[in-house]
Amino acid sequence: MTGPRVELYSDQIDELVSRVESQCNRDGSARYLISLAGVPGAGKTTFAKEVATKLNKIAKTEVLSQDGFHLYRAELESMPNPAEAIRRRGAPFTFNARAFVDLVSCLRDKSQQVSAPSFDHKLKDPVENDIVIGTDVSIVIIEGNYVSLRDKVWQEISSLVDDTWFITTPEQLVRSRIIKRHLDAGIAQTEEEASARADGSDLENAKYILDNSRTTNVLIITR
Template sequence: MEINFSSTTAKFHSLPITKSITRDRNPCSLSIAPRNKSAQLSFSSTCFGTKIKKSNILFKVLSSEEDHVQVVEGSGVDEIYDTLVKRIMPPASVSLNPNYKFFVGLAGPPGAGKSTIAHEVAKRINKLWPEKASSFDSQVQPPDVAIVIPMDGFHLYRSELDALKNPEEAHARRGAPWTFNPTRLLTCLKNLRVHGSVYAPSFDHGVGDPVEDDIFVNLQHKIIIVEGNYLLLEDGVWKEVSSLFDEKWYWFY
């Protein structure tokens, strides 16, 4: 996919993938690469929960393009949203291509607003899509082209935590990488890539368990934004999950 990236509002900077980026003494060190490069985005486990000094920049989003890091900066959240939408808005021709799927992996610290970003970007893409999808009858509203899959749906069930060696610790530390089922997430994304549609689970925070088959990704969905804390980890199955993304975003504030 060719991506034309330009913005008249939000700023962006290109950095070689061999460099790391730090901000305001933030212990998160990271590098990022496109899907076909061996280098992967990584960050230290100590970055979670760290207080980061605020500045005039609201936050940054890093994403891969060719062999450079794109650091997107904005003084307001709308600038960031608009820039990300321009980055991944699909061309009109994809409406006629049933096999087109573009995967975005959005990671970041817990509670940082990943879900808000993912859903807002998807919402704006879907709102603008009718203007792009000229192949549709002007009197017919084209189907949504972007959708979000949350990593939360791939939590281990409470019953699965009960079956672990130390269930008390498992429940107390629920949300750690080992309390998820990355193999199931990997299978879901691979099936989506091959078949073009899939049912994915969501998560019921009231009940505290995943909800099976709650999200239907169909052939008309071309932009798939997967959001979660650990999508870009380099350990075990998580590394395989990360390799499936066409673009990898990590944001910090």
């Protein structure tokens, strides 16, 4: 979809639902696909679930996260610099972008059931075929840090979806969420360790996203 960029606040979910309702395919022959990008800690997953809850009143909606396409730790450990690869886990090169994009390309065909991996934060690895998008699903929100990147492979996503969204969140809120996430998931044992990780790789990834993402059709502003 093209046209002037729309700006909405994160509590204007009804406006987004109306937007989708006015655009999605009424005859049900194809799924309507939305990409939702944003930096780590922007609130993508929570927001996508809130939108999906309301969209489900119109048509069955599922959320597909990019997280299931993390490379396995064993794959990171086989890289030329495994220590750096593990430290930077969450950066674009630590995902299987080709597999992710190939799966997104299969979602359009509503007659096809699609299985996708999830990510287990306790195991710190993907869980294959843990998400099933059945033939009764009409709308899919594809959320992840890099779904609007201009980089090779990632850039293909924009041409595969019907609408592109980006959620923006104040940096201090992003940082506090990331710290809490690292503590809750056991990635860091102390707040000091979690803060160091947030200020290092996570905010480095955030800057990369802001500098290298396409302009989306919709900008969602957290308030």
